[in-house]
Amino acid sequence: MNDMTVAQLIQALRDREFSSVELTRRYLDRIAQRDGDLNSYISVAPEVALAEAEAADRLLTGDNPPALAGIPIAHKDIFCTRGLRTSCASRMLDNFVPPYDATVVERLRHAGCVTLGKTNMDEFAMGSSSESSYYGVCRNPWDNRRVPGGSSGGSAAAVAADLAAAATGTDTGGSIRQPAALCGITGIKPTYGRVSRLGMIAFASSLDQGGPMARTAEDCAILLGAMAGHDARDSTSMDQPVPDYRAALSLSLQGLRIGLPREWFGEQLQPAVADRIHAALRELEALGATLVDIDLAHSELSIPAYYIIAPAEASTNLARYDGVRYGHRCDSPRDLHDLYTRSREEGFGDEVQRRILVGTYALSSGYYDAFYKKAQQARRLIRQDFLDAFSQVDIIAGPTTPGPAFRLGEKTDDPVAMYLEDIYTLGVNLAGLPALSMPAGQVGGLPVGLQLVGPHFGEAQLLATAHQLQLATDWHLSRPPAPTATGDAA
Amino acid sequence: MSIGKDELSRIAELARLRVDSDELPALTRRLDDILGMVETLQAVDTGGVEPLSNPLDAHQPLRADVVTEDNRRSEFQAVAPAVENGLYLVPKVIE
Numbered sequence: 091m092n093d094m095t096v097a098q099l100i101q102a103l104r105d106r107e108f109s110s111v112e113l114t115r116r117y118l119d120r121i122a123q124r125d126g127d128l129n130s131y132i133s134v135a136p137e138v139a140l141a142e143a144e145a146a147d148r149l150l151t152g153d154n155p156p157a158l159a160g161i162p163i164a165h166k167d168i169f170c171t172r173g174l175r176t177s178c179a180s181r182m183l184d185n186f187v188p189p190y191d192a193t194v195v196e197r198l199r200h201a202g203c204v205t206l207g208k209t210n211m212d213e214f215a216m217g218s219s220s221e222s223s224y225y226g227v228c229r230n231p232w233d234n235r236r237v238p239g240g241s242s243g244g245s246a247a248a249v250a251a252d253l254a255a256a257a258t259g260t261d262t263g264g265s266i267r268q269p270a271a272l273c274g275i276t277g278i279k280p281t282y283g284r285v286s287r288l289g290m291i292a293f294a295s296s297l298d299q300g301g302p303m304a305r306t307a308e309d310c311a312i313l314l315g316a317m318a319g320h321d322a323r324d325s326t327s328m329d330q331p332v333p334d335y336r337a338a339l340s341l342s343l344q345g346l347r348i349g350l351p352r353e354w355f356g357e358q359l360q361p362a363v364a365d366r367i368h369a370a371l372r373e374l375e376a377l378g379a380t381l382v383d384i385d386l387a388h389s390e391l392s393i394p395a396y397y398i399i400a401p402a403e404a405s406t407n408l409a410r411y412d413g414v415r416y417g418h419r420c421d422s423p424r425d426l427h428d429l430y431t432r433s434r435e436e437g438f439g440d441e442v443q444r445r446i447l448v449g450t451y452a453l454s455s456g457y458y459d460a461f462y463k464k465a466q467q468a469r470r471l472i473r474q475d476f477l478d479a480f481s482q483v484d485i486i487a488g489p490t491t492p493g494p495a496f497r498l499g500e501k502t503d504d505p506v507a508m509y510l511e512d513i514y515t516l517g518v519n520l521a522g523l524p525a526l527s528m529p530a531g532q533v534g535g536l537p538v539g540l541q542l543v544g545p546h547f548g549e550a551q552l553l554a555t556a557h558q559l560q561l562a563t564d565w566h567l568s569r570p571p572a573p574t575a576t577g578d579a580a
Numbered sequence: 581m582s583i584g585k586d587e588l589s590r591i592a593e594l595a596r597l598r599v600d601s602d603e604l605p606a607l608t609r610r611l612d613d614i615l616g617m618v619e620t621l622q623a624v625d626t627g628g629v630e631p632l633s634n635p636l637d638a639h640q641p642l643r644a645d646v647v648t649e650d651n652r653r654s655e656f657q658a659v660a661p662a663v664e665n666g667l668y669l670v671p672k673v674i675e
Contacts, residue, residue, distance in 0.1 A: 186659060187659060188659075189652065189655040189658070281636075282634075282635045282636060283636060283638065296633060297635075322643070326634070326638070326640075328636065328638065388624075390620075391621060391624060393617065394617060394618040394619070394621045395621065397614065397617065398618050398621070405595060409595075409596075412596075414660070414661070414668050415656075415660050415668060416659040416660055416661075417661075419662070425671050426670055426673055427596075429671055430596040431596050431597060431598040434597050435597055435599075438597070443597055444607070444610060444611065444614070446595050446597060447592060447595060447597065447607075447611060448611060448615070450594050450595040451583065451587075451591050451611075451615075452618075454591065461618065461621075463631055464621050464624075464626060465618075465621060466631030466632050467629040467630070467631050467632075468621055468626060469632040469635075470629050470630060470631065470632035471626070473632060504613075505610060505614060506617050509614075509617070519635075521635055522634075522636050546636065
């Protein structure tokens with residue numbers, strides 16, 4: 091049962107090669123052995139997992155077991171899990187045990203998934219390295235001196251190190267795709283509104299979207315099929331039919347027009363990464379696709395527009411943490427003002443406080459038009475570039491990140507340098523488009539990610555393209571080196 | 581673009597965050613870096629461009645004005661820092 095994909099595990103469980111309880115124990119054992127070094131989990135839930143596995147084993151003896159019966163997965167610690175602490179990697183929610191499940195959690199449980207635990211992340215999903223967690227940095231299984239990416243770094247590291255068959259993630263500006271790229275796995279950010287945000291702790295509500303992270307595009311297709319769909323309890327959830335993503339994987343790439351944005355292959359992109367991306371694009375050409383150069387003329391506005399809109403929305407969303415109804419409360423508050431300010435100052439880490447301050451500034455009287463309104467106007471220009479491009483091409487392809495995983499601590503003292511890590515991913519969120527990242531070989535022993543972007547609700551074409559590429563290549567089969575006896579993977 | 585210490589203190593107060601005076605200089609520099617980066621937007625001509633707040637240009641749906649949730653007060657208050665008789669406790673506001 092080592093090193094199997096979700097698709098393989100589904101078959102093996104149905105063929106009674108092993109039970110879900112045996113499989114779940116095996117993941118729990120691996121987490122116990124390996125995660126002391128990686129720190130990819132904030133909470134491991136053996137009792138919950140084994141109880142769910144037993145229930146799944148009973149379903150598997152029945153006639154029609156649910157699609158994912160008995161598959162052990164991990165949830166990013168941003169998804170509310172009833173009765174299981176959900177911290178968002180923040181001291182603010184260190185004591186928060188949700189009274190309800192996120193819709194994503196509910197749907198995956200209904201589909202038969204087993205919950206192994208909750209994964210590490212940047213605090214409140216604000217970051218690109220998973221170093222800002224209250225529970226300590228998460229490490230990259232390919233090299234434990236390097237970051238796994240962020241903010242869904244724990245989910246990416248856990249899947250890459252085979253500490254979960256798959257995991258959930260969220261992506262506000264690249265937080266599924268960038269860690270998937272840096273850890274050598276496949277992850278998809280669906281169209282805004284495709285997956286319910288209910289119970290997904292809010293960061294920037296017009297950008298946040300949940301999605302699956304797994305070893306293959308096929309696995310992502312299976313998981314997304316279970317996660318997606320309208321939720322009346324999320325007013326931004328779109329009432330659109332969910333296609334059979336797995337059945338659509340066999341779509342041919344013959345005649346597929348792939349746009350390559352000139353702006354994504356400029357001097358920011360490390361040359362060795364560019365080589366890997368071009369090699370992957372040649373494979374897509376060999377499968378029948380046509381490559382077309384395109385322009386996304388306003389793409390350089392993505393970073394400034396995002397770093398106004400996301401902090402502005404965060405500053406309003408995080409106003410709810412007041413030390414009154416749930417979350418951290420300071421000791422012996424002198425008065426109500428002291429209760430608010432001290433609880434928030436103690437509960438939030440540095441980057442979260444910086445973003446709240448930037449957002450408050452951008453929304454404050456006298457600056458609103460110059461910052462927030464201007465950013466929303468730029469947002470429309472950025473989206474229009476994508477919509478124009480999709481009148482010429484079926485999908486867009488390019489790098490997920492400018493380079494492979496960077497060293498722990500390398501960018502923590504320079505927020506702006508950290509923000510540049512998201513240069514190719516942010517525009518997709520501003521435009522609300524679906525996009526995935528998949529492995530495309532390595533540079534210096536570290537994985538590189540190929541990003542595919544589709545039109546709104548075009549997930550099936552993205553997953554099919556990635557699947558066809560994975561059938562023809564073996565980049566997604568590369569695994570991190572086994573850790574040495576000292577736990578040093580380098 | 582530069583944010584002064586007084587301005588930063590005003591913003592921190594609006595956001596109900598406490599910033600220690602010895603942290604002010606470093607935090608001011610960091611925020612100046614960020615504001616310098618986002619300021620590149622000012623050079624862009626956005627005349628006549630409608631602001632985009634929902635990436636699908638979707639509107640909020642309306643639903644019937646009926647009660648759909650059960651009262652789960654005790655469950656919700658189980659995670660509150662301080663409650664008494666079903667009420668949330670805060671420091672005295674009115675003398």
